[in-house]
Amino acid sequence: MxxxxxxxxxxxxxxxxxxxxxxxxxxxxSRSISTYGTLNQHAENKDVNSENSLIDPLxxxxxxxxxxxxxxxxxxxxxxxxxxxxxxxxxxxTPYLFGVRSGIDIIDLEQxxxxxQDALNFTAxxxxxxxxxxxxxxxxxxxxxxxxxxxxxxxxxxxxxxSNGIFTDMVSRLGQNVRLPDLAIxxxxxxxxxxxxxxxxDCAKMLIPTIGVVDTNCDPRLISYPIxxxxxxxxxxxxxxxxxxxxxxxxxxxxxxDANM
Amino acid sequence: xxxxxxxxxxxIFHRVQGLLTAEGLEWKDRPLWYDVMEKFPPKTPPKFxxxxxxxxxxxxxxxxxxxxxxxxxxxxxxxxxxLKSHIGWKTLPQMFIEEYVKHQREGATVDEIFDEVxxxxxxxxxxxxxxxxxxxxxxxxxxxVTETETEST
Numbered sequence: 001m002x003x004x005x006x007x008x009x010x011x012x013x014x015x016x017x018x019x020x021x022x023x024x025x026x027x028x029x030s031r032s033i034s035t036y037g038t039l040n041q042h043a044e045n046k047d048v049n050s051e052n053s054l055i056d057p058l059x060x061x062x063x064x065x066x067x068x069x070x071x072x073x074x075x076x077x078x079x080x081x082x083x084x085x086x087x088x089x090x091x092x093x094t095p096y097l098f099g100v101r102s103g104i105d106i107i108d109l110e111q112x113x114x115x116x117q118d119a120l121n122f123t124a125x126x127x128x129x130x131x132x133x134x135x136x137x138x139x140x141x142x143x144x145x146x147x148x149x150x151x152x153x154x155x156x157x158x159x160x161x162x163s164n165g166i167f168t169d170m171v172s173r174l175g176q177n178v179r180l181p182d183l184a185i186x187x188x189x190x191x192x193x194x195x196x197x198x199x200x201x202d203c204a205k206m207l208i209p210t211i212g213v214v215d216t217n218c219d220p221r222l223i224s225y226p227i228x229x230x231x232x233x234x235x236x237x238x239x240x241x242x243x244x245x246x247x248x249x250x251x252x253x254x255x256x257x258d259a260n261m
Numbered sequence: 262x263x264x265x266x267x268x269x270x271x272x273i274f275h276r277v278q279g280l281l282t283a284e285g286l287e288w289k290d291r292p293l294w295y296d297v298m299e300k301f302p303p304k305t306p307p308k309f310x311x312x313x314x315x316x317x318x319x320x321x322x323x324x325x326x327x328x329x330x331x332x333x334x335x336x337x338x339x340x341x342x343x344l345k346s347h348i349g350w351k352t353l354p355q356m357f358i359e360e361y362v363k364h365q366r367e368g369a370t371v372d373e374i375f376d377e378v379x380x381x382x383x384x385x386x387x388x389x390x391x392x393x394x395x396x397x398x399x400x401x402x403x404x405x406v407t408e409t410e411t412e413s414t
Contacts, residue, residue: 058296058297058300059300091313091314091316092311092313092314094314094315094316094317094318095314097318098321099318099319099320099321100318100319100320100321101320101321105318106321114304115304118301118303118304121301122294122297122298122301125297125301126293126294126297129293129297131293131294168266182292182293182294183294201268204268204273204307204309205266205267205268206264206266207264207273207276207277207292208273209273209294209298221307221308221309221311222268222307222309223307224272224273224274224298224303224307225303226307
């Protein structure tokens, strides 16, 4: 059975020299998911691929090399900056706006890039930890594409009607307890024109982090990693899907790489 | 997994943290995302109860917008925006305005430059011939009676 790099690291810590190791949270006895010890190195200025690969991924700012995939130009060419008419604006979206051009809200793409990078990094980390990722949307136009993407990267999608209690009342809905996802990616956070998707609320209840593409008429409050961008355009949606797919695939590839190390 | 379902209270991270500190949840049973979110927290904590942000959004106005306004006073909007690929594509008004900026000089009135640009572009491209002058709506329509006339009669 291939060892995870964490197991290798634990052995190293147990039997090897512990001089260069900085340990946090010594009181906590057991851990199954992540390391709490890290090598005492300045990991942020180094290229992980060429240098020491025994670095804790969480200590690196961009472990999956994913942040460069999002650029302002990329987003602009796919019309991600277009918002809705000013009258439709959700007041909580004002900090993400660049301005109003002839009655239409324009989203600040520099902020979008930063939010998108964080979201992709988080996605890749969840994929790296073998978490379950669920794509959610109620956009009929994008439904086949989202399902295809989810299939391509070995994850799940829910693009149909969201019935109440699918997360909160599983036993009566599905007949048994089901493992919930570790991350939900909402490519459209609206259920109808005026309602927020019920899934956003359910995820917040069940302690599932969410990533959501929020347009200017959406409520970004309950979404952990909101991405202020246009969620109606086909072209921009395809761009988001490709980015998320790349992030998940990179996370999984890194996991396999570290396991074979 | 144990956890509070009150989604309006604080954030998901804070709720899990509370459970861990109160020993309602063991450290080994913490959610998979917990360490990642601790290391890479969201830019704004996803709280439901938060104050309204200030409603200050600027309007985007360019210096050539005055020319654009004049343009739409004069000409009918005769072309469309290409949404499929707008790389290297310019709308007719945009081409007109760019040409106008090149012709701009001191001592020339707006109407003069407009005529020049129109003549030039019509020479270059045939599609500019389609422009039609709008009827001037500021003048009263024929048959309407103004107030002064009603007073005199």
